[in-house]
Amino acid sequence: MTTSAAPPQAPVALIAEITHRCPLSCAYCSNPLELERSSNELSTAEWLSVIEQAAAMGVLHLHFTGGEPLARRDLTTMVRRAADLNLYTNLITSGVQLDDRAMGGLVAAGIDHIQLSFQDADPARADVAGGLTGGHARKLAAAHRIVAADVPLTLNFVVHRQNVDRLEAMLALAEQLGAARVEIAHVQYYGWALLNRAALLPSRAQLEAATFSVRAARARWAGRIVVDYVSPDYYATRPKACMGGWGRRAINISPSGAVLPCHAAQTLPGFTFESIKDQSLAKIWTDSESFSRFRGVAWAPEPCRSCEHLEADLGGCRCQAFALTGDSSRTDPTCALSPDHHLISEALVEAETGGQLRPRRIGARRSPAA
């Protein structure tokens, strides 16, 4: 950790978690276990100020996410301000509230792209996974609205042991709905997903089948539909360079205004994350101890410090290191070189016997150490 380093380059992305409210209750939700209540959410004026500050800092992509961003009635006001400032606006939505009125408002406001999530290709199973009867049908209607409005559509499927065997049907659905891009994302184990890990981790055979399907779709759709794939790092030998580096590319703002290097960082003890209510975004990005602590590689412990892969993976994910070892400054245990790597092997063994899914809900205040 140094405070005399050169000032960091400007962030390219702002991830605005404008609410934790959501009509769905997916058991793999990446939101924290302690969900923010609506009474704590930033006001419209506060979000508009965040958007203006982000544009002035050089942010390029603005991702509206949550929770479900459409749960806020002022979403179009925010999109419009962002579009006026030449930010690239992306809406990450479950789509169940995306009716004609909402779609018309987003188009008029200048939305650039919509990422629509699906829980499964099978309607009944999708509704069980999302916890909302009729949810899948509403998502299909939303996809049709997005395509009819000529807004580029990404279909997002979070895959795990209980749905990944239907990946081919998911890919077919994306093609049929007219998606320009498909994102197949294996669950990453934070928040609710970590709590439900034993029920969600795929088997190695499932992972290999999924990877094969994705490669085949890429070849089949070359030049037509882009397929992005987020692999499950529990099966990797090197960790992911999480967020492209701590405090390097992105800023995440929680519903109540906490400024974070990533959505999971609020779970880390020993940090004071500044609020947008108290300080400017630029000052927090440049000067705060929380953003400086793991920026770059100077903080890295062994075996990372002397490792040839350090510049590539930056020691992996700090939140995963904390969630699994209790120490956010250790090497990410998903790395095969980590002294804690046995925790990953043990989780994979534990998952072979399965586990029960606990859907997310506000006010649960559970501990992931169950």
Added chain:
Amino acid sequence: MTDEAAIPRFRRGVRFRFDDSRSAWIVLAPEKLFNPEGTAIEILKRVDGVRTIGVIVDDLASVFQAPRDLIAGDVVAMLDDLNAKGVVSL
């Protein structure tokens, strides 16, 4: 193999623009950012949904006084790559 008669176009949701804060050309796409350099910038500046690859190659060969075959190979390879990445359509 991509034909020189093909007309490259930016796809919906893709923006190619100069970023004043970084003093650099950028390509913004759905959840992706590309940082074109050198020749790529000169090619992308000529992608307007009207000009064919052949016309773009002629123009670049003339402006940079380089052998046409060499330029054609670079332009086709780069546009094929950007097509696969969902930035342009051909």
